[in-house]
Amino acid sequence: MGAFVDRVESGAVPSAIAQLSQATPVTPRSPSTSPTSSSAQLLQQGTQISLNGRIWPVAWGQWQSNSNQIRTGISDTGLLRTTGVDLLNTNDPLQQPVQWYSSPTSSSLNLAVRHSQQYRYLDITELATRTGWQVRTSGSTLLINAPTSQLTSIRQGRQPWGTRIVVDLDRPTPWQVDQQGQALTVTLNAAAEPALIQRFQPRPIRPTPSTTPSRPIATPPGTPPRAGIPLKLEVVQNQLALRLDIPAGLQPQFSTLSQPNRLIIDLRPDAMVERNILWAPGLRWQQQFLALGSSRFPVVWLSVNLRQPGLKLGPIWSNTSSLVGIAPLVQTAQRWQVAAAINGGFFNRKTQLPLGAIRQDGRWVSSPILNRGAIAWNEAGDVKIDRLTLQETLSTSTQQRLPVLSVNSGYVQAGIARYTSLWGAAYTPLTDNEIIVTVRNNQVTAQQPGEGANKGVFPIPSDGYLLTLRANRAAAGVLPVNTAVRLEGETTPADFDRYTQIMGAGPLLVQNRQIVLDAKAEKFSDAFVKERAVRSVIGTNGEGTLMIAAVHNRVGGVGPTLAEVAQLTQQMGAIDALNLDGGSSTTLYLGGQILNRPPQTAARVHNGIGVFIQPRP
Structure with missing residues (x-):
């Protein structure tokens, strides 16, 4: 078990109440058609993005609009993860309002939605133009080059619920989060003057008494306990990295504002972002x-x-x-x-x-x-x-009835178990002293002793199944080769069968x-x-x-x-x-x-x- 809030995956930021645009509902279509136009064609798609040289496993696609314009979309959770663009609440599956370095009370930017079997692409074409991103493709990779911003100030303050870190920038810029246990790294596409970093005097980050957990927090196995340490700033190849250890009981929550462009990092016990998004019809x-x-x-x-x-x-x-x-x-x-x-x-x-x-x-x-x-x-x-229970019974042509205790199960017990082709191409005994009975077209065709647990390979017929007899040699005498058999099964409660x-x-x-x-x-x-x-x-x-x-x-x-x-x-x-x-x-x-x-x-x-x-x- 690990910490709750998925800041590594999503880079999520708080939702805000905004006036959402109204759109006429449109029936979802196949991946080869646009949700707003049946004439648009999917041109290409891929599974990774290169953002200023950093590679991310994120789905993307490009298609052609009715006006013959090439549109670019990124999967919504991928856009969260790579840029910090926030998804706001919506009841319209074809329009996704987002917030990114804007006022929470201002009108949101609505990105058109395109559904596929696996993904929901958000059309970033206008967003890329507005922010100066250069977008092109190379095979299965979408290449995005975003202008580098400049760090203008950074400060840290204590709040009743935890700690707030405020990063001011001269322009909106993508940011990503990597959290390993309680170790947090926030990377921004930004540069900083050495003198500014030297002037910043971070303080140790520790929980307030009101946020100190009354019970131990479950962490992933092998995660060492960490005390809060001061924030560290590093600049490598126009990337600004903020590194810190988060005290137990706190998690990061992110938000952005404009005028000035500002990234806010709150470390608090209730960091999850509440959402209500109609993702697809x-x-x-x-x-x-x-x-x-x-x-x-x-x-x-x-x-x-x-x-x-x-x-x-x-x-x-x-x-x-x-x-x-x-x-x-x-x-x-x-x-x-x-x-x-x-x-x-x-x-x-x-x-x-x-x-x-x-x-x-x-x-x-x-x-x-x-x-x-x-x-x-x-x-x-x-x-x-x-x-739920399932009772299978094997009936023979000699009027014998044998209970079959399980089908393709890892729950091993004495008696008869059945294995079908869904188990795989072959069966290897799970216990010692098994007897393997092959049934094809409702007739016993072979009976063989197992070689011991985890030894031997017994093919499973596509037109039948294997029976394994565990601690049940008497059943072997009832199932000689050429015996006709019939399998019956019923569930309790009986209506599970339907x-x-x-x-x-x-x-x-x-x-x-x-x-x-x-x-x-x-x-x-x-x-x-x-x-x-x-x-x-x-x-x-x-x-x-x-x-x-x-x-x-x-x-x-x-x-x-x-x-x-x-x-x-x-x-x-x-x-x-x-x-x-x-x-x-x-x-x-x-x-x-x-x-x-x-x-x-x-x-x-x-x-x-x-x-x-x-x-x-």
Whole structure:
């Protein structure tokens, strides 16, 4: 688990109330068409930007407008990350108001929006002209050369909530943030006179008594404790670097002003920027502090309207050729070409195998375990959240009935397990003394002894499956070669069978607006039940809208308990809600970037739930 506010990824700055322009709603189109004109053609796109020579993994695209002008767009979260341009609240998915070195009360600059399957590009053509940026392309790289600004003054002051650092510049300039644990570096495209830097006398940055955490703050494993140190200024090749260590309990918040052009860095315990952005039709991005008793929790979530044409929700996993493997959610999301995603169910970090239900398009990718909570949905927008079990039974031509305990699962137990081609091309025994039975076209075609745990390779037929018999030699006598078999399966509750997509995790939090948390009934450990941690959660409001959320450490303290996260999902309007894998796994992804945390603090995960934007024909 790591610090909450994703200043490395987004360079986020506070939202401001502004008069938003009104635009006529337009149906989203495929990536080859503009959202405002069906005649515009996508010319090229890429996945990295060079800003004054510094390379950033950010998506961009260029297209031709109706007037034959070449337009350039950068993914919105990428624009936040590389320049500090702030995204303001909006209910118009085709116009994004932004603020950048301007007054919070003045009219905002509206950037046209262009949607693709994975990204939401913001048209920076006018912004680049206004600020003097030179923009050109080189292969998959967008090259931006921004004029260098001059530092005119810098000062540091203590506030009731923490520390404020004010940087005055002679012109607007891009800035980026790199945060490694509590070590913060802010880099500006600016130069500074040596005498000015020498005159600046920074003071140690320490929390005030009111912001000193009453409980220890969870930090990524291996992060050494740091005391506040004075701000350091360095100038290297026309880049001004501000370096400091942030005291525990504080995080950076950024804003800009004009006249003079000014970057403001506030170090405070409640640094998250609240947002409410209609990112695409049916997909809303929100960030808000939710109060529970005397605590305030920063929550980042996406609301997904499952009945919105062009939106689809589906399970995703890290290795598309096998169920073995874990990866950062960013990589998995980009591999599946989803617009948004959240980490999903549990998995064994050592074997990198799933530990819970995954069902895709009616096929069991991995079976549920231990009667744990799961969420199911279908193409009509219907959703069910409940505890789930699956019982498969293998019937033979000799009237024998054998229970199959699991399908493609990393949860190993004595009995019969089944492995399909979704597991991969082949199966290697997970335990000693297994007996491998091959079934093709509903008939046993082979029976072989395993060579021991992690030894041997047994091909999985595309027209059948493998059965592994663990501590169950009696079953081997019932399944000789040439035996005809039939497989049956049913879920409990039975109506789970009618849902094509399922993701299991647990425990179940809310059902019919009532908290039904019973972690021990779902076989979670006492340590898990007592843990205070960052959480991932999914819930539904009963109207076809799902909320996928990341709940982080309370302001000045530690993360929520399971009981607290259940109450918070109720506040968000959830009728039913399910806890997903959490802690360092908690990752919320949108449009190419992580929303809720610095990427280096997010653990690799096995699976997730992806939001697909399907282009209209």
